Amino acid sequence: MQVRIFQPPKTAMQSGRATTRQWVMEFEPQSARQVEPLMGWTSSSDMRSQLRLRFDTLEEAIAYAQKEGLMYSVERPHERKVKPKAYADNFRYDRLGRWTH
Structure with a gap:
C-alpha cells in the first residue's frame, strides 16, 4: 500500500498559515472512480x-x-x-517607476 506524506499548502481564501504546520498522510487510490x-x-x-492522518512532525509520519x-513518498x-517591504518605499525619490494615483 502506497501513501503520500506532505504538508498542505496555504489556502487562497485565507491569509493564515495555521493548517500548513502539520504533516498529512494520504493513501493512494486502489481503484478508479466510477460515475x-x-x-x-x-x-x-x-x-x-x-482517510487523512495528521502528524505534528515528519518523523512521526515516517x-x-x-x-x-x-511504502511512503515524502513531498517537501x-x-x-518573503521580501520585506515598507509602505514608505512607494514614495522614495529614487524609485524607478512613476507614482500616480
Whole structure:
C-alpha cells in the first residue's frame, strides 16, 4: 500500500498559515472512480481514499508508515520567499517607476 506524506499548502481564501504546520498522510487510490449513471455522481469502492492522518512532525509520519509496513513518498514543501517591504518605499525619490494615483 502506497501513501503520500506532505504538508498542505496555504489556502487562497485565507491569509493564515495555521493548517500548513502539520504533516498529512494520504493513501493512494486502489481503484478508479466510477460515475453513477442516474445522478452522475462519482464514487469509489476504496474507503482509504477518505482517510487523512495528521502528524505534528515528519518523523512521526515516517515512523507510523514504517510501523504499519506502508511504502511512503515524502513531498517537501516549497519555501516561501518573503521580501520585506515598507509602505514608505512607494514614495522614495529614487524609485524607478512613476507614482500616480
